[in-house]
Amino acid sequence: MDMTHSKKLVTSVAAAALLFGLAACENDDADAPDNGGEAAEQTENGDAPAEGAEPGDDPQQPEMPEPELEDVPDVVAEVNGEAIGGDEYSTAYEQQFTEMAMQAQMSGQSVDEEALQEQILDSLIGVELLTQDAEASGYAASEEDVEDELQALAERNGLESVDEVIDLAEEQDISEDELRDEVAQEAMINQLIEDQDVEEPSEEEIEEAYEQQVAQQEAMQEMEGEDGEDVEVPSLEELRPQIEEQLATQKENEAILAHIDDLREDADVEVHI
Secondary structure (H helix, E strand, C coil): CCCCCCCCCCCHHHHHHHHHHHHHHHHHHCCCCCCHHHHHCCCCCCCCCCCCCCCCCCCCCCCCCCCCCCCCCCEEEEECCEEEEHHHHHHHHHHHHHHHHHHHHHHCCCCCHHHHHHHHHHHHHHHHHHHHHHHHCCCCCCHHHHHHHHHHHHHHCCCCCHHHHHHHHHHCCCCHHHHHHHHHHHHHHHHHHHCCCCCCCCHHHHHHHHHHHHHHHHHHHHHHHHHCCCCCCCCHHHHHHHHHHHHHHHHHHHHHHHHHHHHHHCCCEEECC
C-alpha cells in the first residue's frame, strides 16, 4: 500500500455523520452527471496540472482556504449527558471543508463555513442520538458484524484489506481497539436503520427522475454546442435499476433524518460551540 501521501481515514461513523447532515442536502444533485473529476484535473487554460501538483499550486487559481478550528472547545455538545468531543468535530469538519473548498475553488464561490459548522454538529448529534436509541432498543454488533463493516470501510477508502484499514488507522493515532469500537457502533446503527419503515419509490417518482436526467443531458449538449459529441440517452428501462437505487437511498436518508428529529425532540441536547 502506498503510504507516501497523507490520506485521512474516513471511518464508518464519520461517514455516517456526514451522510445524515449533508447527503440529504445533495439528493437533488444525485442524478447530475459527474464531471467533477475531469474539471478538477484541468487548469483554467484547459491543460492538465503538472504531475505532483496540488490544488491551488496553479498561480492563476486562488490559494486554498484553511478551516477555522482554533476556537473549538474540548466538548462541542452533550447529548443526554454524553459528550461529543472537539477532536471528533474537528476531524469531521476538516474532511468536509476540504472537499467543499475544492469544489468552491472550481466554481469561484466560497465555503459557507457557518452553515457547514451547523451541519457537522447536527450530524454528530444525530449519530449520538441513533447510537443511544440503538443501545436502548437492544441492538448489538457481533464480531462477524464488525468484520463485515471493516471490509466495507476498506472498500470505501479504496483499500484492499482490513489489515490495511488497521494500518492506516494506526498511522492516524487510532488504535485497532478504538477502530473496532467505532465500527461496532456503525454496525449497531445500521441494524437500527434497517428496521426503519421506508417507502418504496413509486413509478411516478421513477419516471420523474428519469425525465430530469434526460433534461440534464440535453442541457449539457446544448451548452457544448456544435463541438460537443451527441450522446444517446439510455432508455428508462436501462436506467431503472440506477434510478431505483438512488431514490431508495434518498427515501432512507429522509426516514433516518425524520427519526433523528423525533429523538431530538425528547432529548437533552446542550451545544457548547
